[in-house]
Amino acid sequence: VPDLVRTQASVVVCAAEPVALDRLASVESASVLRAAPDEVLLVGRPQEGDAIVAAATRLVTDADPDAVVLDATDGWTVWTLAGPGRTDAFERLSTLELPADGWVQGRVAGVPAKVVVATDAIHVLFPAMWSEHVRALVWTTCSDLGVHDVAEPQPWRCPTPEGRVTR
């Protein structure tokens, strides 16, 4: 039975020259999602957005003074599929092939999304305006799998011990 959990996370977006973004691999306690050569999403625990922005700004602005680093937490919703049926549920929602660990981006539930795979969970980041759509769709599409809605939001946990997902 898969669990559907609302995960609270800070999301920071960095847009800069590729060489500057290469430095972000060392941001503490944030998962690093390289969405494009010149764009990175940093995902960390809730309330840590300002700290992540500060750390990322420090790292990238040396190499690219025109870099843009923004706290984009409001723009993203994170739904997490957990439990033993999580992969079955995800296979109903997307044609993306899940990596063993790391992350992919593409359409999930018909919506552009970032998917971070942890050992015990699949975190899916959606633009916030689709949050309810996705939740409703998970229920419709996975009802026969017995999906269970976890009422209590969970804080983001870095999906790897190093806290980084750079694939």
Add this chain to the structure above:
Amino acid sequence: VASIRFEGRSVQLRSDDTVAAALFRGGVRTFTRSIKHHRPRGLYCLTGDCANCLVNVDGTPAVRSCVTLAEDGMRVRREGGWPSTERDLLAVADRLHPVMPVGFYHKTFIRPRIAWPLAERVIRRATGIGTLPTGRTPGRKPARTAHTDVLVIGAGPAGLAAAGAAAEDGASVLLCDEARIGERLPPGPALERVRALREEVSPNTGITLLERHMAVGVYEGPFVPLVGEREVVHVYPGRVIVATGAVETHPVFAGNDRPGVWLGRGAVRMVAGHGVPIGDRVVVVAGTSEGVDHLRALVDAGANVVAAVIPPGSEPPPRTPLLAADARVASVLGRRGVGSVVLETATGERRIACDALVVSIGTTPRDGLLRMATGLPVVGAGEVVSPGCSLDEAVESGASAAAGSDVAGAAAEAPPRGSAGYVCVCEDVTVHDLETAWREGWRSAEILKRYTTATMGACQGALCARHLASLAERGVSASSRSNGALTTARPPARPVPLEDLAAGVFEVVEKRSALHDRHLAAGGRIDRSGSWMRPYTYGDVSDEYRAVRERVSVMDVGTLGKFLIGGRDAATLVERMFPCNVADLAPMRTRYLLALDEAGYVMDDGLVCALGDGRYYVTSTSGGAEQMDAWLRNWIDRYGLHAHVIDQTAMLGAINVAGPRSRELLERLSDANLGATALPPMGAADVTVAGIRCRALRVGFVGELSFELHHPRGRSAELWDALIGSGGDLGIRPHGLDALDVLRLEKGHVYLGQDTLPDDHPGKLGLSWAVDMTKPDFIGRTSLERMAAFPLERRLAGLTFDSPPQRGAPLLVGDRVVGRITSCASSPALGAPIGLGWIRAVDGAFPTEMRAGTVTATVVATPFYDPKGERQRA
């Protein structure tokens, strides 16, 4: 005892019965009527390839009864024929061949044209190919995705061997078959070999087995949808091995479609598998060693074989009366079924009384999936590429395919064709029909197919495609054993319900703003506006309008596209992207922008705000946000600029505070100086409102003093509540899209998409003022220069009406249509109907007065309301 209901009676079931087996045991011999000639058709292949056994099961038409397991309580009925399939008066069509030649519809229903719609209805009903169920909700199967290194389609000897070999090499393997493994094989060596191979395929070898999952087609990717009984699986394999085997060759001779004529595998499956005799006197014509196996299996199962033809040198079963080895079937005689068979030999003809004829003269590749996969990493294995191969050869072929070899066997020999009989059983196309079509000049397989409809039936050419190809290759007079080009194979390879094609298709995606719940709580009527769910009204459009014009109102405009543009080339990017001048834009000043494509046509509009730190904030329409994002990124790449775009549409909410008392309201919630000097029209300021950091833009769409407050989405509800809460005594109320439509129309503002056409340049919309042609370059500039040389032939104009018109109504001068109304509303400010509409130049001049039905439309200047913009600049 388990049973099914069949046309008012009960038919008992036995273990592992298919619907066809149960009905056949119950005495049913005619299963369908052919679609054109209404000839009776009975069981034939029993491998799911032909269309002879289609019945209606539980309201679902065209179910292949020979491969559908019977379940207790099923309700089964036949379709086709009138008044019944058994006694069909429409069978008179079988005697009308001379007046119904091939191409009958093309030749007969050309004139009068009006006859065709009526004829089509009559013909459609007469075919009897089933009635689509109505009034029931389609069952949507869940769809899931599967990724695998190797997909093997078909779990016969070759498929099982291929799956095993691929798994041994460490590949993840998905093995599927439309039946349970071995289910459709008659007892014999093939079944035993398959069972042995299956033992080797265990779950811990990395093989996922999906039985009763039918491959619908092979698409680019490769992508292979599998339709199962309870799910649809979308498979994305690294490569595909097609091991779908072969269907027994469809023999063509006079009377080859009569009930009682069987293909060998089908006959053996019925007799030896289901234990149902196919007749009292059986004639067997075997052309291959497999055919001899069939003969042996029938005799062993107790069939009374009264005559048999076997290849020279074959060992017949004991006490089987043999005929000359060169004997071939000339015709089958009988009225409703087989009465006798006429065999032709070198020494003459011989007629043998019988009630069942079993023909097993070879195999034809079941290669539709393989042929539709040209250019993809897809190979075949076993009989699909080497029809007639031995079991050992099939296993070896499977292993080779797993190793990556493209095992191309010898081209399948074209099946023998008699001078009469049905080539395409599904579509009722005879040898005579094809010969006629050939003589009329249709001389390739593709056009013969289209003209005669051969191969277009439920079997998708499994039985007849090679007959057609050989005829097209060699013509009617040649002894055609050479195989010509086959027609193009396309999905679906097997019949598939439409509802299964929809499995996994997600509902229309709905975007919701952060204030969705607030709109609902306020009684908002929410509906789609593009891809967003937005409030159209909160119950009183008039008061919403008045709140904006006379008091203060708020509107959720968080749906607007919002982009931050940074990087050292940010200024260059916006300067080149948009036709307005950006270089002279002072910090925290905004300007209206149009987004033009290379042809100079208007794609979108919005605002650009200089933030003063080398960055720009750009907005677009709600519906245009995704396109604007892609458009900006595309041009950054094409120009090679060092600029970055961050789409803030989802991050930021936006609330428009509008109305003559809007400043008063905001000053209650903010310490910032929002006066006309500090924050002038088209100005911007970063301010704090109700404790929330906002970017306030002095812009508006409604023609009143207004402030757009862009803020973090997560605090939208808090800001909304503060504004509503503080504005009670000012008469605040939110307004929706219905009120906005009137407000913006009074200002003459256009709705892109509603008031515009895809080939509108700014001049046609009266927006030339938003284009700075003194700029050296921007996207669309060259096209605008070129178009400026030509006079306008169409333009958008403001209109007033003497009575309310219909939106979309044509505008006429005399009897000539010169335009169309794109927007209209009754203007409270003017007390009259107003609108926008397209008008065309007539004799070089635009008309000033037109007619829209009974309404008179007069062209006027816009804006209709506050033409000097004094209220907005307050």
